[in-house]
Amino acid sequence: MQSTIFKSAMNNGLLLGLLFSLNSFFAFSRYGNLTLVSDIVFILIIVTTYHTTKKYRDKYCNGTISFAKSHNFIVYSFFFGSLISTITKYIYFKYIDTSFLSDVIYNQSIQNFKTIGKTLTEEEIELFKAFMNNTFSFCIQFIWINLFFGTILGLILSFFIKRKESDQSGQVKNIEV
Numbered sequence: 796m797q798s799t800i801f802k803s804a805m806n807n808g809l810l811l812g813l814l815f816s817l818n819s820f821f822a823f824s825r826y827g828n829l830t831l832v833s834d835i836v837f838i839l840i841i842v843t844t845y846h847t848t849k850k851y852r853d854k855y856c857n858g859t860i861s862f863a864k865s866h867n868f869i870v871y872s873f874f875f876g877s878l879i880s881t882i883t884k885y886i887y888f889k890y891i892d893t894s895f896l897s898d899v900i901y902n903q904s905i906q907n908f909k910t911i912g913k914t915l916t917e918e919e920i921e922l923f924k925a926f927m928n929n930t931f932s933f934c935i936q937f938i939w940i941n942l943f944f945g946t947i948l949g950l951i952l953s954f955f956i957k958r959k960e961s962d963q964s965g966q967v968k969n970i971e972v
Contacts, residue, residue: 799855804868807847808875814840815880815941820887823895844869844948848956859960865953866946873945877938884934896927 814836821833848868852860860868888896904923908915915923926932 800851800864800868801871803851803855804871805875807844807851807868807872808877809879810843810847811840811872811876812879812883814843815876815937816883819880819884819937841948841952844872844945845952845956847872848952852956852958857960859958860956861959862953862957865956866949869949869952870942870945873941873949874938877941877945880941881934881938884937885930888934889930896930896933 818833818836818840821829821836824830824833848865851868852858852865856864904927905915905920
């Protein structure tokens with residue numbers, strides 16, 4: 796039973812990884828008007844997570860699932876999706892658009908600091924440049940971001956997806972986690 800949740804979460808993670816990657820490419824686009832597409836993909840991630848978790852409940856759990864198991868499925872799916880997305884981002888930023896991090900993200904971040912009235916010291920600027928030039932560090936942070944999002948989304952969606960087993964008399968039975 797435990798291997799079923801991992802296999803299903805890996806399959807779901809593949810789909811989520813593709814959506815996370817699409818979302819990132821639109822969000823990090825050099826063209827500001829593509830951020831709206833990023834918002835649409837973000838909504839698609841939520842809807843997809845709901846439907847795939849519900850499908851997991853109905854197909855592999857005989858229509859019943861606990862809150863905890865539903866939440867675990869979502870977090871596992873987000874973990875596997877994050878790994879795929881991180882690899883995709885790394886390849887893109889390291890080998891395809893090598894100047895993106897240093898040009899777009901760095902300049903945009905410096906501009907954001909100026910907008911809020913924060914001036915950076917030379918040491919802070921050098922540290923920030925070093926971080927932006929380390930593609931692996933930049934990409935790996937998205938695993939944590941996606942896991943945090945998956946955890947919060949899992950808490951919300953699992954409330955709606957959980958379903959207890961009932962016997963013939965209509966009384967609800969306890970189910971195992």
